[in-house]
Amino acid sequence: MKDIALTAAEAKETMLGCSEAHAPKYPWGTSLEFDDETLEKLGITQLPDIGEEVAITAVAKVTRISASEDQDGARRCLGLQITLLDVNIPSQVLTPANKLYKNGK
Numbered sequence: 324m325k326d327i328a329l330t331a332a333e334a335k336e337t338m339l340g341c342s343e344a345h346a347p348k349y350p351w352g353t354s355l356e357f358d359d360e361t362l363e364k365l366g367i368t369q370l371p372d373i374g375e376e377v378a379i380t381a382v383a384k385v386t387r388i389s390a391s392e393d394q395d396g397a398r399r400c401l402g403l404q405i406t407l408l409d410v411n412i413p414s415q416v417l418t419p420a421n422k423l424y425k426n427g428k
Contacts, residue, residue, distance in 0.1 A: 355379075365408065365410050371414060375414060379411070380411070382405070382407040383404055383406060385403060
């Protein structure tokens, strides 16, 4: 796994008039949001707590590639469209005992 958090210098470059408290922590385009319809497709009936970490597994189709070069250097871009996705919320994984005894009761 790779940590893609912005460095302090990178965050400062992308602030665009924001205060340091509101500076981005991660690069643009790395956030996912799911509406009710998508949550239903994923089988997520109970939302996890804010700050809780979840595991995702995805398959994506390459939708765009580009490369350019100018006096400032080379730039590359890769566009991906997620086509298959699974979200594993550890706090909601049922153990065999919980399955057998309806959440341990």
